[in-house]
Amino acid sequence: MERYYKNLIIRFLVILVISLNFIWFYVVLTPITIYLSYLLVGLFYSVVLVGDSLGINGIGFKFVEACVAGAAYYLLLLLVIGLKDISWIRRAKMFLLGGLLLLAVNLLRVFILIVLDLELGKNYFDAVHLIFWNFVSAIAVVLIWIFLVKKFKIESIPFVSDIKYFYERSLLKKRKKS
Numbered sequence: 001m002e003r004y005y006k007n008l009i010i011r012f013l014v015i016l017v018i019s020l021n022f023i024w025f026y027v028v029l030t031p032i033t034i035y036l037s038y039l040l041v042g043l044f045y046s047v048v049l050v051g052d053s054l055g056i057n058g059i060g061f062k063f064v065e066a067c068v069a070g071a072a073y074y075l076l077l078l079l080v081i082g083l084k085d086i087s088w089i090r091r092a093k094m095f096l097l098g099g100l101l102l103l104a105v106n107l108l109r110v111f112i113l114i115v116l117d118l119e120l121g122k123n124y125f126d127a128v129h130l131i132f133w134n135f136v137s138a139i140a141v142v143l144i145w146i147f148l149v150k151k152f153k154i155e156s157i158p159f160v161s162d163i164k165y166f167y168e169r170s171l172l173k174k175r176k177k178s
Contacts, residue, residue: 004085008162011081018077025070032103033068037110045118054114061114066133069106072141073099079145082158084165090152098148105140 030052038049041056048055053062080095109132117125148154 004165015078015081018074018081022070022074025073026065026068029068029070029073029103030063030065033106033110034063036103036107037063037114040107040111041114044115056114057118059117061117067106067110069102069137072102072106072137075141076102076145079158080148082162083154084156084161086152086154086156094148094152094154097151098144101144101147102141105144109136 034049034052034054038047038054041047041054045056053060055061076098077095080091080098083091113125113129113132116128
């Protein structure tokens with residue numbers, strides 16, 4: 001039982017530290033996303049990388065924070081850390097695999113949007129970008145989470161399993177007093 005409380009405190013401290021330093025998601029992920037997007041788009045188009053922008057056929061594509069999808073990685077990390085009774089190594093493996101899947105989905109999204117703009121025009125880019133922004137990104141995170149839960153055979157629910165644990169313990173204490 002004492003081990004559980006120690007682990008719970010560590011998990012919440014990690015969440016607190018990560019939440020206070022959320023900017024690091026963007027510091028790390030921005031150059032990775034931009035450079036890999038440059039390499040992927042470069043397989044099909046002549047592309048120039050200038051700072052945080054890609055230049056293709058005279059059109060500039062500037063990467064803003066939202067292009068990196070830092071909030072999706074943050075949500076994934078919260079879900080993984082919020083799991084009760086799994087090892088830190090298993091958490092790291094889950095987050096690493098989930099993060100790589102998020103990166104792949106995001107790179108595909110960037111690529112599709114650039115191709116749409118170049119081949120069909122800005123209106124198609126804007127319309128599909130809105131769909132990605134409002135629906136596809138959330139669905140992608142959910143599907144990646146479901147995949148991770150199945151792959152790693154997770155039986156707990158982030159944060160809910162901890163609450164349930166405390167509730168059941170309090171019921172047990174009440175019964176013992178009766």
